Amino acid sequence: MIDELINFYKTIPNLWELSKARIAKQWxxxxxxxxxxxxxxILLVIVTKAAGVTDITAARWYYRLTGLTTFIFFWTGVRHAYYYFKQDVVVMKMFKMSPYFHVALISVIYAVLMWVVNLIILLTTPVNIDSSVFGTILYSVMSLPLMFVVASILGLLAVLYRRTRILFYSLVILSFLLVPILYIPSHTGSVWTHLIMLNPVCYLVKGSAEANVIGLTSVSNIAYHLYECLLIAIGFVVIYALNRYVAYQKFEVTPHSDEFDDGNSKNKTVKAKVKNKKATTGEYSGNQESREEKVGQSQEVNTSTEDKSTSTQEADKTVREQTKLGVETSKYQ
Structure with a gap:
């Protein structure tokens, strides 16, 4: 971990130059x-001035416009950040550089642009509408880590799977239905309000819209801030796990390769010894069988030799007896 941090700080100048060149092309x-x-x-200002609508009606439309602006900036930033992530993972790995630097830089740029545009909307709201610059800054800052987490997770999934684009557009549509843009709940304690508040994007949309229309009341829900921070922390854990999974699956990296190599070499050595032992045992048994065959053959030869010597002795004895009988017969004649 420390080596990776040191290497990251060493490669920051190169990453900065690369990111600047890419951003200049993708303005x-x-x-x-x-x-x-x-x-x-501009259209909203013209319509409200020309129609002479009340401040309450204008506030509802400014609420929708601020929420829609936040929604557009968030998902455009996510799409921009993760679109080149798959290529960055392969290229940056070759140069031992982090692909997350470009994602973080894009998240910062979109968060700043979101704050600037929401601030312009805040300045054009009617005088009777309460607004909070602090709330606008807070939700713009909170959009930065959430944008980074979502873009990084989608980028890592894009390395593993091809149809990540379908997942992205599905998330966009689902999150759009679960934010107060088309429908603004009239009662904050309703079931629908609590349901859409589970959506982490609703935290940004609802908070930014309320900061431009309601004021400091938008930042008073401490539990909701803690809930969003918890989701972001879980997202970073998912990024850490997915990063290792991508490294092992996509690039076939074996964890603790030295230990596994030692184990494999030991297994190979043991297998070789067993194989040699089996071969030696086989050769020994083969030699023993050949020796037994040779001993059996020698015993058979000895037996046949003994039989031959016995028959020869009997023949010599018979010849001697016949010779002796012939000599005795000649004497009597």
Whole structure:
């Protein structure tokens, strides 16, 4: 871990130059959501002034516009950050550099742009509407780690699976239905309000909108802040686990390779010894069988030799008896 931190600090200048060059080429990603938000703001100002709507009605529409702006900046930042993550993982691994630097830098840029646009919306709200610059800053800062976590998780999943884009758009649609943009709950204690508050994106959308319309009341829910921080912490744990999983599965990295190599070498040595022992035992048994066969053959040869010597002795004895009988017969004649 310490070696990785030291290597990260050493490669920061190179990462900074690479990120600056990439951001300069991708400036449209940053300009597009800001332009859309400003155009919607201009249209809202013109319509409210021309129609002469009441401050309460205007406040509801400013609430929706701030929430929609926050939603657009958040998911555009996530899409921009994770889109090149798969390529960065492969390239940065070759140079021992971190692919998360570019994700963090993009998250910072989108968080700053979100704060600037929401501040412009805050300045154009009617005088009777209470607003909070501190609340706008707080929710813009909180969008940074959440954007980083979501983009990093989607980027790691994109390394493993091909259809991550479907997951991304599904999350966008689902989160859009669970934020107070199209429908604003009239009662804060309703079941629907608590249900949509489980959505971490709702924390940013609802908080930013209330900061521009309600004021400091938007930052008074301490438990909701703790809930969002807990989700972000869990997200960092998921990133840590997925990062190791991607390294093992995608790049076939074996943990503790030295220990596994020693174990394999020991197993190979044991297997070789067993094999040699079996071969030696087989050779010994083969030699023993051949020796037994040779002993058996020699015994058979000795037996046949003894039989031959016995028959020869009997033949010699017969010849001697016949010779002796012939000599005696010649004497009598």
């Amino acid at each position: 449209r990603w940053f300009a597009l959501p800001a332009a859309v938000a400003l155009v919607l703001l």
